[in-house]
Amino acid sequence: xxxxxxxxxxxxxxxxxxxxxxSDLIKEIxxxxxxxxxxxxxxxxxxxxxSASDSIHISSELVGKFEKERKALPSISLSSxxxxxxxxxxxxxxxxxxxxxxxxxxxxxxxxxxISTSGNSKNIINAIDCAILRELNVVAFTGRDGGQxxxxxxxxxxxxxxxxxxxxEMHILIGHIISKYIEENI
Numbered sequence: 300x301x302x303x304x305x306x307x308x309x310x311x312x313x314x315x316x317x318x319x320x321x322s323d324l325i326k327e328i329x330x331x332x333x334x335x336x337x338x339x340x341x342x343x344x345x346x347x348x349x350s351a352s353d354s355i356h357i358s359s360e361l362v363g364k365f366e367k368e369r370k371a372l373p374s375i376s377l378s379s380x381x382x383x384x385x386x387x388x389x390x391x392x393x394x395x396x397x398x399x400x401x402x403x404x405x406x407x408x409x410x411x412x413x414i415s416t417s418g419n420s421k422n423i424i425n426a427i428d429c430a431i432l433r434e435l436n437v438v439a440f441t442g443r444d445g446g447q448x449x450x451x452x453x454x455x456x457x458x459x460x461x462x463x464x465x466x467x468e469m470h471i472l473i474g475h476i477i478s479k480y481i482e483e484n485i
Contacts, residue, residue: 336361438454
């Protein structure tokens with residue numbers, strides 16, 4: 300089966316162009332991320348599958364560097380420790396793999412960036428609930444119609460596309476924008 304590479308690239312461009320409508324929201328998320336770091340708090344991220352990889356990628360841009368040399372910034376992906384993930388899943392259920400970690404290390408004023416392309420992942424929903432109870436700030440990156448997360452009391456950035464690959468591409472773009480914003484303003 301042949302694929303039309305131009306169609307894929309054009310869909311990516313169209314989806315990215317649609318993000319321009321959310322420029323103010325993205326700036327708000329960037330500002331919140333910067334304030335979190337400036338106050339000595341931590342940015343926590345989580346996601347499943349490709350979104351887990353995105354959470355690790357974004358966190359590494361903060362702890363390591365994005366485009367220029369600077370001090371390491373406090374960030375951790377809750378998706379990155381297989382021992383924690385499997386122990387918690389085994390003892391408390393897969394739906395609690397992130398919320399249990401937030402209970403352990405999340406502090407008032409930290410920022411949780413929760414990533415779910417569907418907006419319906421139970422472990423992400425539980426993570427958001429736990430973070431809100433512990434007075435963390437919460438930003439959710441979703442796709443499609445935002446799923447159940449769309450009804451939650453947090454900042455939501457929804458990529459209105461049904462194609463998971465395009466949604467994930469925009470999530471990583473937003474992660475890069477956040478990283479650049481922090482680096483330029485820290």
